Amino acid sequence: MIEKIILWDNDVFLFLNGLHNSFFDFLMYWISNKYIWIPLYAFFLFLIIKKYKWKSLMVFGFIILLILLSDQISVFIKESVQRFRPTHQENISALVHTVKNYKGGDFGFLSSHASNSFALAIFLIVLFGKQIKYFTPLIIFWAALVAYSRIYLGVHYPGDVIAGALLGSILGLILGKLSVLSLKKIPFDLNKYG
Numbered sequence: 146m147i148e149k150i151i152l153w154d155n156d157v158f159l160f161l162n163g164l165h166n167s168f169f170d171f172l173m174y175w176i177s178n179k180y181i182w183i184p185l186y187a188f189f190l191f192l193i194i195k196k197y198k199w200k201s202l203m204v205f206g207f208i209i210l211l212i213l214l215s216d217q218i219s220v221f222i223k224e225s226v227q228r229f230r231p232t233h234q235e236n237i238s239a240l241v242h243t244v245k246n247y248k249g250g251d252f253g254f255l256s257s258h259a260s261n262s263f264a265l266a267i268f269l270i271v272l273f274g275k276q277i278k279y280f281t282p283l284i285i286f287w288a289a290l291v292a293y294s295r296i297y298l299g300v301h302y303p304g305d306v307i308a309g310a311l312l313g314s315i316l317g318l319i320l321g322k323l324s325v326l327s328l329k330k331i332p333f334d335l336n337k338y339g
Contacts, residue, residue, distance in 0.1 A: 154304040158231055161296050161303065162242050169297065170244045177258065177294040185287070189269060196272070200328055207324040208268065215264040215316050219257040219309060228254035230300050241299040249300035256301045259292035259309030264317040271321025288313075 175181050194201045230253035231241045266288035274281045292310055295301040301309075 150304070154302045155237060158296060158302045159237065159240060161293075162231070162299050165242045165297065173294040173297040174244045174247070176290055177298055182291075189265075192269075192273060192277075196276075197328065200331060203327060203331075204272070204324055207320050207327075208265070211264050211268055211316060211320045212261055214320075215260045215313050216257055218316075219255055219260040219312060222255050222312075223250075223252045223257070226254045227252050228305075230305075231302060232299050243299045247298060247300070253301050253305045254308065255312060256292065256295050256305045256309035258295050259288075259301075259306045260313035260316075262288040262291040263310040263313030264320075265313075267314045267317025268321040268324070269317075271318065271325060 190205075193204050197204055229251060230249050232238055232243060232248035233251050266284045269284055270281050288310070292306045295306055296303060
């Protein structure tokens with residue numbers, strides 16, 4: 146069973162990684178760069194501050210905890226499982242399309258990019274998904290695009306990305322719900338006093 150999953154992962158990876166051209170090389174390289182998304186993160190901060198005012202400090206605390214957990218758990222799993230990235234896997238590394246010779250670290254299971262982007266997406270869906278039209282599909286598209294870019298760049302198998310997305314989604318849901326519950330327990334609103 147495990148061998149079939151690994152074979153599927155290899156085959157799907159090679160198919161998806163093989164769909165490349167110079168335009169998407171440029172695009173996916175930047176989509177995978179966390180700094181390119183700073184304006185989007187600033188927009189998320191704006192939405193949180195607009196809705197929660199001074200309570201935003203609590204939400205920011207949950208977001209910091211969320212990203213810390215998502216990132217560190219994914220790194221811990223990577224170091225524990227020690228599954229080589231496609232770019233470091235001897236039997237297929239020669240077939241892998243890379244961009245700017247970017248190969249990532251040795252191990253890839255599971256994807257921290259996928260975990261972090263889905264953690265933030267699901268967390269924000271818990272906060273805003275019902276209030277902002279099209280927010281849920283748009284932010285899921287963003288997280289999926291970031292996750293897919295890792296396959297395109299040759300540094301993760303689809304299984305790495307799926308596992309990362311699953312971990313991030315679980316963490317995002319748990320911390321999102323805890324955040325909402327904590328916000329409801331604050332007994333008064335400081336905005337009334339100034």
